[in-house]
Amino acid sequence: MIDTTPLVKKLGAFVALSDAELSVLATLLKRRRSFVAGRDLVHQGQSDQAAYILASGWACSYKLLEDGQRQIVDFQIPGDFLGLRSVLLHVSDHSIEPVTDIEVTEIHVADLLEAFAHTPRLATAVLWAASRDEAMVVEHLVDVGRRNAAERMAHFLLELAARLFLIGQGDRTGFACPLTQYHLADALGLSAVHVNRVLRQLREEGMVTFRDGLVTFDDYARLAEFAQFDPSYMDQANPLLR
Amino acid sequence: MIDTTPLVKKLGAFVALSDAELSVLATLLKRRRSFVAGRDLVHQGQSDQAAYILASGWACSYKLLEDGQRQIVDFQIPGDFLGLRSVLLHVSDHSIEPVTDIEVTEIHVADLLEAFAHTPRLATAVLWAASRDEAMVVEHLVDVGRRNAAERMAHFLLELAARLFLIGQGDRTGFACPLTQYHLADALGLSAVHVNRVLRQLREEGMVTFRDGLVTFDDYARLAEFAQFDPSYMDQANPLLR
């Protein structure tokens, strides 16, 4: 089943799943759905019964404040869960917006929890995936709490590149990036105006160029040094559970 | 087993655990250990085989940057896991420091994963606990990314109060708080000097007083309004899985 490839690859990085386990995973996948860019899939406060796995396109999860400000918590790329936390908790604590047009595969919570009973290793794999997601949110918190605007931007772009590389999109020279400067601002806790200035600075210093939907690393090594980028938190090593 | 009470209470909020499941949980708990304040339990980069459940005292998990700055990701109070993410991922992406002298109960990862095979509902409960922890990190990210210093402080103190209330420590009038202003600064992405100024401001405006290890809510309603505090993300509702 082609849909599952990015997910299986991701879960397989932690738990070597058997054919039987993979087929259980396949039965969880219900219908395929499409959503258009900019129209929320999930609203803050909504009660859900379904989560999704992103098949193609980019999405972002965010929280809105009463005064209209928003904080983007994370971006999702193919293979990532959408709204897994929403269904485990009783109500969604965040909203999800497709950044581009996206395709997703639906999963019902009840099915997922039921599957854990017969396929405990699957539960372990999902717990690992959730931990990895949390590790990325944590690194994001460090970004926003303790790095200045330029370091924050550099670190963020390097993290995105590393995640995209894992699913075969982009390399050390750069990647295609559908985000606007407003997305970057809301993710990094900056104003859009300042995002623009920081991008200019990084470009003029010959480290990275963000233009026309393309991120180009002009000097990857220097950028990584500048951002103090250490990808070990993404846990892209070998399976722990064999 | 008295040790497990806060944990069982927490997990029970999501999954009504049977006596059999509770006894499995009890067998996971190995020896009791104590650590003194200020001496790290877990170091960033360390490979672990054990996680802990906090029985008494406060701890914090944090990440250090190369230039010596630190970001505190979360504080742990009795009933919380310590280092669960460290053992699911291959290496710890953070350090853990006891804020006070603490007592913990050790759990071996291998045992925990093994228990999932026989007690899948336990896996679900642990996945829920991990999701709830993630939700708190996410709210913390919103704090640091989009709230000013005073709102951030107010929101943070209200969240702590709500968590402590769940385990029977503190109420709407306030709580005992062993944190220093340096802890608050490292958690909120501020300087210790500015933390002091913000605390003075909140105190002079009659909303909350932080003094001598005690947080006193002088006007809870106004503080909650000021911080736009909405505790729903902590998911303190009824069990989803019965």
Next chain:
DNA sequence: CGGGTCGTTGACGCTCTTCAAAGCACGTGG
């Protein structure tokens, strides 16, 4: 009594936000 940790306060300046305006690429309708 002396040193260490924590809290407190003032002065100064940098980072980042806000406000304002203009340019570019696009799609849409006349």
Next chain:
DNA sequence: CCACGTGCTTTGAAGAGCGTCAACGACCCG
């Protein structure tokens, strides 16, 4: 085919928020 709107980017100027530096006081424990 051009006028017009809309979303995104770009740039400047002014000022607020918060960090840094520096100093001092309170308390605890050796």
